[in-house]
Amino acid sequence: MAMTTTGTVNEMIMSSVFTLTTPLSRRFGPRLGQLLSKRSGTPDQVIETPSFVTSTSRGVVPHLSRDHHRATKAIRWANVPFETFLEHNPPVPTLLTGANPMHNFLGFVPGQHLLSLCIRDPADGREMPPNGNKHTSAYCLRGVRKVSPENWRTYVEACQPDMVVAMYDQPFTDPPYSQKRLTKSIERTSAWLADLLLSLQSSQSSRHRPLVLVQMAGGTNIAARKAFSTNLTDILYGKEADAIAPLTCLDEGVFGYTFDLVPLRQSLDPTTPDSPTPTADPTLPDPVPSDVSTQSCVQTTQLIPFIQASLSSLPTTKIRVTHTARSPHEILRLIQDVGIDIFDAHWAQKAADVGVALDFQFPVPKHGATTRRNGKRDLGHNLYHSQYTHDLCWMASSFSKERPCTCLACSPFSPATRIEHSIVDHDSQDPIASNTQKPSFSRAYIHHLLHTHEMSAHSLLTMHNLTILDEFFSGIRSVLSTAEGKSFFVEVDRFVDEYDETLEVFDEARLLWREVDLARGKGRLAREKSKQTQSTLGTAIQG
Amino acid sequence: MQFEVLARCKTTRARVCRMKLAHGVTMLPTFMPVATQAAIKGLTAEQVDSLGVSLLLNNTYHLNLRPGLQVLNEAGGAHKFQGWQRNLLTDSGGFQLVSLSKFTTITEEGALFSSPFTGEPTMLTPEESILIQHTIGADIIMQLDDVVSSLTVGPRVEEAMERSVRWLDRCIARHEASGKTTTQNLFAIIQGGLDPVLRDKCLDEMTKRKDGVAGYAIGGLSGGEEKDIFWKIIKQCAEKLPEDRPRYSMGIGFAEDLLVCVALGVDMADCVFPTRTARFGVALTHGGPINLRLSKHAVDLNPIDPDCPCPTCKDGTSRAILHHTVTHETSAAHALTLHNITFQAQVMGRARTAIMEGTFPEYLLSFFKQYFGDNGYPEWCVNALRTVGVDLLREGGKVISGSGAKWEYAED
Ligand SMILES: [Zn+2]
Ligand SMILES: [Zn+2]
Numbered sequence: 015m016a017m018t019t020t021g022t023v024n025e026m027i028m029s030s031v032f033t034l035t036t037p038l039s040r041r042f043g044p045r046l047g048q049l050l051s052k053r054s055g056t057p058d059q060v061i062e063t064p065s066f067v068t069s070t071s072r073g074v075v076p077h078l079s080r081d082h083h084r085a086t087k088a089i090r091w092a093n094v095p096f097e098t099f100l101e102h103n104p105p106v107p108t109l110l111t112g113a114n115p116m117h118n119f120l121g122f123v124p125g126q127h128l129l130s131l132c133i134r135d136p137a138d139g140r141e142m143p144p145n146g147n148k149h150t151s152a153y154c155l156r157g158v159r160k161v162s163p164e165n166w167r168t169y170v171e172a173c174q175p176d177m178v179v180a181m182y183d184q185p186f187t188d189p190p191y192s193q194k195r196l197t198k199s200i201e202r203t204s205a206w207l208a209d210l211l212l213s214l215q216s217s218q219s220s221r222h223r224p225l226v227l228v229q230m231a232g233g234t235n236i237a238a239r240k241a242f243s244t245n246l247t248d249i250l251y252g253k254e255a256d257a258i259a260p261l262t263c264l265d266e267g268v269f270g271y272t273f274d275l276v277p278l279r280q281s282l283d284p285t286t287p288d289s290p291t292p293t294a295d296p297t298l299p300d301p302v303p304s305d306v307s308t309q310s311c312v313q314t315t316q317l318i319p320f321i322q323a324s325l326s327s328l329p330t331t332k333i334r335v336t337h338t339a340r341s342p343h344e345i346l347r348l349i350q351d352v353g354i355d356i357f358d359a360h361w362a363q364k365a366a367d368v369g370v371a372l373d374f375q376f377p378v379p380k381h382g383a384t385t386r387r388n389g390k391r392d393l394g395h396n397l398y399h400s401q402y403t404h405d406l407c408w409m410a411s412s413f414s415k416e417r418p419c420t421c422l423a424c425s426p427f428s429p430a431t432r433i434e435h436s437i438v439d440h441d442s443q444d445p446i447a448s449n450t451q452k453p454s455f456s457r458a459y460i461h462h463l464l465h466t467h468e469m470s471a472h473s474l475l476t477m478h479n480l481t482i483l484d485e486f487f488s489g490i491r492s493v494l495s496t497a498e499g500k501s502f503f504v505e506v507d508r509f510v511d512e513y514d515e516t517l518e519v520f521d522e523a524r525l526l527w528r529e530v531d532l533a534r535g536k537g538r539l540a541r542e543k544s545k546q547t548q549s550t551l552g553t554a555i556q557g
Numbered sequence: 558m559q560f561e562v563l564a565r566c567k568t569t570r571a572r573v574c575r576m577k578l579a580h581g582v583t584m585l586p587t588f589m590p591v592a593t594q595a596a597i598k599g600l601t602a603e604q605v606d607s608l609g610v611s612l613l614l615n616n617t618y619h620l621n622l623r624p625g626l627q628v629l630n631e632a633g634g635a636h637k638f639q640g641w642q643r644n645l646l647t648d649s650g651g652f653q654l655v656s657l658s659k660f661t662t663i664t665e666e667g668a669l670f671s672s673p674f675t676g677e678p679t680m681l682t683p684e685e686s687i688l689i690q691h692t693i694g695a696d697i698i699m700q701l702d703d704v705v706s707s708l709t710v711g712p713r714v715e716e717a718m719e720r721s722v723r724w725l726d727r728c729i730a731r732h733e734a735s736g737k738t739t740t741q742n743l744f745a746i747i748q749g750g751l752d753p754v755l756r757d758k759c760l761d762e763m764t765k766r767k768d769g770v771a772g773y774a775i776g777g778l779s780g781g782e783e784k785d786i787f788w789k790i791i792k793q794c795a796e797k798l799p800e801d802r803p804r805y806s807m808g809i810g811f812a813e814d815l816l817v818c819v820a821l822g823v824d825m826a827d828c829v830f831p832t833r834t835a836r837f838g839v840a841l842t843h844g845g846p847i848n849l850r851l852s853k854h855a856v857d858l859n860p861i862d863p864d865c866p867c868p869t870c871k872d873g874t875s876r877a878i879l880h881h882t883v884t885h886e887t888s889a890a891h892a893l894t895l896h897n898i899t900f901q902a903q904v905m906g907r908a909r910t911a912i913m914e915g916t917f918p919e920y921l922l923s924f925f926k927q928y929f930g931d932n933g934y935p936e937w938c939v940n941a942l943r944t945v946g947v948d949l950l951r952e953g954g955k956v957i958s959g960s961g962a963k964w965e966y967a968e969d
Contacts, residue, residue: 072882079891081604081868098881106856106877119878155885404628422601426640429607433866433899435906437913438563438573442582442611452603452640458631459638462595462624469599469887 030176030225032063032270032333032355036494041330042322044502045353046494049128049333051176054222055113056125059090063333063355064345064494065487067091067130068480069137069363072098073107073120076363077472080121085422086477088484091128093337093358094120095135096169097152100159108172116173130177130227131170133161134184136337137360139276142186147202150181163206167213174222179272180207182229189233189281196231196238203231204245208258211267215258225269227335230324234281239323247327270333273321273354275340279312314347321352342374342393342486343515346506349490362483366475368523369464370394371409371457372482376489377505378512390514394482395457397475398526402461408454409478421481423474424454465530558742558771560803566917569945570795570822573912576803578696579740580636580644583612585803585824586908588815588901589646590832593619595639597898598832599891602640608867608899609906612644612697614827617689618653622673626692634694646697646827648807649686649746652776655704663703665720683727691737699774700728702746707780714750721748722762729769742771744805747794750777751786760797772803775823779808784937788817792944795822812841812904812928816921817941819908831901835893838883841900843927847876849893854880867899918947925949933957 030052036045047063068075068089075083075092083089094116099105107119114124122129133152142151142158149160166181183202185191191199207228214223228246232239246265250258261267325334335356339345348354362372372394385392395402395409408418418424430449434440455474463471493502559577566572574585590597590605593616597605605613615635624638632638636645654661654668661670667682683701690698701724703717725745732743745763749755763773775794778787791806795818798804803824809815810828818826831841838850840861847854847861857876861869869892882889904924911920921942925934933955942949950956 072886073878074882074886074888077599077887077891079600079604079868079888079895080872080874082601101881102855106881109856110858118873119875121872121874121878403624404631406632422603426601426603428642429603432607433609433902435609435902436584436909438575438584438909439609439906441575442584446581446642452642453637455601455640456632456638458624458628459595459640462628462638466594466596466619466623468594468596469890470596470601472887473599473601473891 030269032331034331038330040353041325042351043353044349044494045355046491047333047355049355051128053114053124053176059125059128061090061128062491064349064357064490065090065355066357066359066483067093067335069358069360070094070120071135075476077366077469077476079473082422082473082477083121084123084126086480087420088480089127091130091356092120092122093130093132093136094175096131096133096173097135097159097161098154100152100154100161101156105169108169110172114174116175124176128177129175130179131173131175131224132179133166133181136274136358137276139280140186141188144187145183145185145202150183151186163209166206167210170210170224171213171217175224177227177269178210178224179227179229180210182206182231184229184231184274184277185233186277189277189284191233191235191281193235193238196233196235199231199233200238200242200245203229203242204264207246207264207268208254211261211264212258215261215267226267227270227272227333228264228268229272229274230321232320232324234278234320236319236323239320240326243324243327247329265328268332270335270355271324271328272335272337273324274337275317276338278317278320282312282316285311314344318347318351321348321354325352341515341517342376342513343510345486346376346490346509350503350506359480359483362479363476365394365520365523366472366479368520368527369396369398369460369471369475370479370520370523371397371460371475372479373410374482374486374513376486376509377493378508386514386516386518388514388516391512392519393513393517394479394519396519396523396526397457397461397471398464398523398530399461402457405457405461407457409457409460410482418454419478419481419485421477423460423478424481426452426455428452467530560771560801562800564913566820566912567915568918569820569921569942569947571819571908571912571917572822572824573909574803574824576824578644578742580642580696581611583644584909586815586819586905587612587825588810588905589614589825589827590898590901591616591827591829592639592641593829594623595620595635598836598894599887600894602642604868604895605898606641606643608895609902610643610898612646612825613641614646614648615639615693615695616653617647617650617686617693618657620647620693621650621689626689629692629694634692636694644697645693645695647690647693647695647699649699649701650681650689651686651701652704654681663717663720665723667701683724684731687728687731687735687743691735691741695741697742697744697772698732699744700725700746702748702776704748705750705777707751707777707782709750714752715755718748718750718755718759721746722759725763725766725770729766733769743769744772744774744803745770746774746776746807747798748777751782751790753790753793756790756793757797760794764797764799767799767802770802772805773798774805774807776807778806779814784935785940788821788937788941791818791823792821792941798822810901812901813925813935813938815901815904816908816924817938819905820917820921820942820945820947831897832894835897836890838879838889838893839897840879840893841897843900843924844930845928845932849876849879849883849889852880861896862900865896865899865903867896869893869896921947922949922951926954931955935959 031050034047049061051059117124149162152159170178183199231242249262334354337358338360339357374393408424410419428447561575564573576583589612591614658670667680672679686701702721705717749759805825806818806823809826810830839846842862854876911917934949936956936958939949
């Protein structure tokens with residue numbers, strides 16, 4: 015059942031595999047799998063699927079120092095949009111030498127963190143200048159930059175990520191797109207994929223060859239999506255075949271398929287906000303921070319036919335990735351009805367930005383207190399709310415009343431070692447505990463940190479939310495593995511019945527975030543303000 | 558408190574002391590990072606602990622407003638609330654009252670101000686300040702003093718000094734009546750502005766009350782006064798304060814200020830500077846502060862300081878990635894905060910080692926040479942250290958007047 019991505023081609027260099035343990039004959043429906051990632055000189059890494067990839071901003075996991083992102087076991091795979099590095103030419107990460115250059119530059123550990131590169135931030139749906147036959151437009155602080163297929167393969171070769179999303183033609187001009195535009199998009203994406211595959215194969219210098227993911231083109235046109243998939247599996251002849259030999263078709267060189275949901279949502283509902291334009295006038299009050307994914311009214315069921323169309327003719331064996339699913343409900347439906355293997359953590363990380371501590375579980379442990387008018391339970395706690403002022407409990411109670419969650423916020427440890435700065439310092443450490451578990455940080459403490467604009471709140475919330483998300487996926491896998499997936503459908507229904515999908519608690523948190531920000535008064539730079547309002551991750555640095 | 562002098566410098570007045578408080582031992586001289594709101598910017602208590610910091614400062618004024626005493630009480634004190642297991646110091650809240658509230662009026666009873674929540678007139682008395690600090694539960698608590706700006710002149714300075722002495726008596730009485738003297742230690746604050754005569758009077762009065770006082774702070778400085786006056790007051794106070802009590806210089810954080818104060822006999826200091834400057838992209842190094850926002854760091858793949866033991870440098874975090882993320886990502890601020898706190902601890906740690914080994918004057922010479930190099934030594938440092946037998950210009954070197962060198966952070 016195991017299959018290497020490209021048969022004979024990649025075996026010599028690396029043999030990372032994605033293996034499904036559920037029947038391959040099932041094209042759509044929940045699947046269990048295992049991604050075994052190999053990288054020369056580092057231990058093998060195993061990621062059980064369904065699972066998630068952690069989003070980064072400017073190359074780092076927002077709010078986490080390196081010791082924190084390493085201690086957060088939930089972070090197994092980080093996706094790095096490369097575009098911010100285009101501010102410098104040549105991009106600084108391409109100047110690095112030695113093994114694992116991009117991992118080292120960003121502080122990720124090969125063997126512990128799978129690192130994938132893409133060009134654009136999948137959460138950023140802002141309008142962009144049109145792409146060309148030989149370039150895609152990317153965005154960085156210094157403005158729009160053109161990236162050519164040649165640029166992209168040079169960057170990838172220099173950075174040596176574990177995985178790369180081939181350059182693709184995603185229009186970010188005003189939707190809807192014409193048939194002609196979509197045809198062009200398909201042609202370009204295919205050509206650019208071929209270009210990357212060719213260069214990766216002919217590259218002798220690189221000891222390491224990244225796995226290639228392809229973004230599924232075709233927009234919201236079912237026929238176009240199907241045509242793109244057919245393109246991938248068509249056996250090539252003549253000059254085209256020579257160009258990618260020994261591959262016989264593009265799909266042979268592809269490790270998996272990726273689906274960015276932001277452009278799909280924008281296409282289906284043109285009122286979906288894109289990344290808002292930064293407030294030009296710093297004296298104006300901040301707009302409430304928005305989020306492309308949560309504010310769209312596009313339902314998951316509307317997205318599914320397009321994803322299915324892409325997958326209808328492709329091998330079922332390859333890994334399937336989506337970006338910016340907006341809720342656990344959407345994740346569950348995409349697992350149930352499509353069989354998506356990897357999601358990003360964008361929504362959970364964004365929750366940490368606005369002060370929401372996640373507190374939910376799959377399968378639903380028992381019926382809990384309902385807090386919404388619609389009779390549903392919240393997915394988390396808006397820790398800005400005054401109800402938490404005196405709440406000395408740990409963040410997640412639905413998880414377990416007896417045991418806190420395992421993140422460093424809920425299960426902190428006293429340091430294993432402390433830096434000694436002088437020859438008499440050992441004396442000062444004598445009776446102090448080392449490497450022992452400490453009490454959890456309380457909701458009241460984080461409530462206090464949020465209201466006093468302390469950045470530590472977001473560090474604690476990020477570690478916690480990623481860990482809760484990890485538990486969620488672990489729960490999904492255990493339900494899928496125990497009962498052949500039969501009870502999974504029942505559990506999905508129970509989950510949807512139990513937890514509020516309208517994410518009202520997020521909206522309330524955003525409003526309180528705004529209030530606290532206004533109370534804080536003037537004195538913040540417009541740039542910092544705009545950072546807070548963007549759909550991309552992170553909050554402004556507090557001056 | 559158990560307080561013991563372990564070693565004295567044979568040239569300067571610097572010393573190494575062991576201060577044992579309810580939450581462990583802190584070796585002096587030391588620098589205290591400031592966790593105003595019960596958190597060091599962006600870090601967790603465990604991270605700060607791992608850096609070798611054993612004494613942290615919380616601000617009473619802020620904690621009294623948020624989370625408030627009721628929450629702190631319910632949590633079992635500020636240590637537990639913020640997960641800090643080492644020693645803690647709180648100020649009296651008086652300084653913030655005066656600097657953050659325009660409408661504070663001082664009466665003999667206490668400081669009268671309008672509540673930031675209700676606007677109602679509220680009185681902070683010396684007794685009340687001690688009571689609040691008892692609830693917070695810090696290992697070291699400060700007396701409420703009558704704070705005047707170091708630039709104030711005239712009879713107000715003398716009045717403030719004398720009132721601070723009277724308020725000390727009330728603080729001592731309240732503290733002793735509380736039965737908390739074994740777990741919490743009251744420090745007095747020497748006032749008297751920039752007038753040596755008033756400082757002397759205050760020193761006389763406050764050292765008379767030594768039995769009720771665990772340590773002494775030197776207050777009313779670092780408010781924009783001439784550096785040559787600053788160090789003279791520090792020197793005068795440190796000389797006159799009892800040998801068997803720790804001496805704490807409030808609001809001091811630049812490396813050169815710290816080392817001059819240590820040479821003059823100071824044991825403890827605190828400042829927001831190293832954590833605040835980190836948020837603006839400045840890394841403190843033994844070669845002087847560097848501003849990572851400057852484009853010259855954009856392609857520099859070296860760490861801030863390859864010899865630094867902080868997590869940021871030990872991990873090889875490059876100046877380039879810090880430049881890429883600084884002021885955009887909070888994690889860059891965290892990385893620099895980890896480094897800057899370690900740098901401060903290192904400056905003081907190396908002083909402890911040098912004093913123990915009898916090489917403190919040499920440490921001063923080598924530190925200043927590396928830190929200021931060709932920029933030239935601040936004249937006031939040269940003057941101050943000469944009075945304790947160390948000549949920074951022994952091997953030549955440039956001197957610049959004013960407060961000191963222009964660092965990278967001043968360039969843009
Ligand atoms: Zn947690
Ligand atoms: Zn460092």
